[in-house]
Amino acid sequence: MVAESAAGARAGNGYFVQSVARALSVMRSFTAERRTQTLAEVARETGLDRATARRLLLTLADLGYVTSDGGHFELTPRVLELGYSYLSGxxxxxxxxxxxxxxxxxxxxxxxxxxxxxxxxxxxxxxxxxxxxxxxxxxxxxxxxxxxxxxxxxxxxxxxxxxxxxxxxxxxxxxxxxxxxxxxxxxxxxxxxxxxxxxxxxxxxxxxxxxxxxxxxxxxxxxxxxxxxxxxxxxxxxxxxxxxxxxxxxxxxxxxxxxxxxxxx
Incomplete structure (x- = not known):
């Protein structure tokens, strides 16, 4: 919810790409305590509607960053690539x-x-x-x-x-x-x-x-x-x-x- 409201606050900027912010908020909704989540849980944690959360989760799954058994979603080790360049540098x-x-x-x-x-x-x-x-x-x-x-x-x-x-x-x-x-x-x-x-x-x-x-x-x-x-x-x-x-x-x-x-x- 916080991530979505923060994204909304910046949406007035001419350069701001809301879909990117929403996708990142979906990824950040997974934590050590919430390693697997249902669609409803992701929607609740991000403040997104279920349809938007579903499209983002499926897109991330197609890209290899999320896996699903049909009812629950989980991040894959591929997300580590996103931070590797920063950490290795x-x-x-x-x-x-x-x-x-x-x-x-x-x-x-x-x-x-x-x-x-x-x-x-x-x-x-x-x-x-x-x-x-x-x-x-x-x-x-x-x-x-x-x-x-x-x-x-x-x-x-x-x-x-x-x-x-x-x-x-x-x-x-x-x-x-x-x-x-x-x-x-x-x-x-x-x-x-x-x-x-x-x-x-x-x-x-x-x-x-x-x-x-x-x-x-x-x-x-x-x-x-x-x-x-x-x-x-x-x-x-x-x-x-x-x-x-x-x-x-x-x-x-x-x-x-x-x-x-x-x-x-």
Whole structure:
């Protein structure tokens, strides 16, 4: 529904091709929680009428991006081609990987790197730990930025006008009892991240999951990514994460920055 309304808001632009926007909204309606969907579910998630959603799904199926058993639709691995050129052309994941490996090894926890894409974060690099099995995360996994430590770091790095625009249209979804419930509270958390230079999110994305993150900046000082460590809340406290984990994450982010600047310099 949000995707369709956003597309409608831009439809007045002379260059805007609404059919492309609608097709992309259909593809984005599939998530880790909605790997397969019926026609009715796709229509509901995108805000499209059933006839339009059906034509788009069948077109995507003809192109090889969607498969169907007659009643349910599912994305195919071919969708990965759409992001391959972007990911393969980036030095950031390659630069970050050895530092994430060192971070994960030092803390014996899951370490990751993500960027901001719309209102979501996208995982670009990951060193998973067997100690964190509650959340399935892979390269390309997306989560709402507002409920994650990396997301809040990335939101805090936005220019003020862009942040205000995003917060003005944001629709918060409650994932757990601890998920931030209103935009004012989220804004306060983002201001806190800006002031201290790192973020800590406790059981807002998933109950029992605690994450801390730090920004990764480019040569111009712009926040281009976030590095984080995710831990099970039963093994830590927020105070322990701040004392023992955050300094290591901050150091890792600085090392990634240094290598990134050298790689693109």
């Amino acid at each position: 980036m030095s950031l994941p390659e630069v970050a990987q050895p530092h994430l490996q060192a971070l994960a090894r030092e803390l014996n926890e899951t370490a990751a790197l993500a960027v901001l894409d719309g209102d979501e974060i996208v995982y670009l690099a990951l060193m998973a730990s067997s100690r964190l099995a509650t959340v399935k995360i892979n390269i390309g996994t997306r989560f709402d930025a507002c409920t994650t430590s990396m997301g809040r770091v990335l939101l805090a790095g936005l220019p003020e006008a862009e942040l205000e625009e995003r917060l003005g249209r944001l629709q918060l979804q409650r994932r757990t009892d601890r998920t931030v419930r209103d935009v004012q509270s989220l804004r306060a958390e983002i201001d806190k991240v800006r002031a201290q230079g790192w973020a800590l999110v406790d059981s807002e994305l998933e109950e029992g999951l605690r994450g801390a993150a730090a920004p990764v900046r480019d040569r111009a000082g712009r926040v281009v990514a976030a590095a984080n460590v995710s831990v099970h809340a039963g093994r830590t406290t927020p105070e322990l994460v701040e004392r023992d984990y955050v300094p290591v994450i901050l150091r890792t982010a600085r090392l990634i920055e240094a290598d990134l600047i050298s790689a693109v310099g």
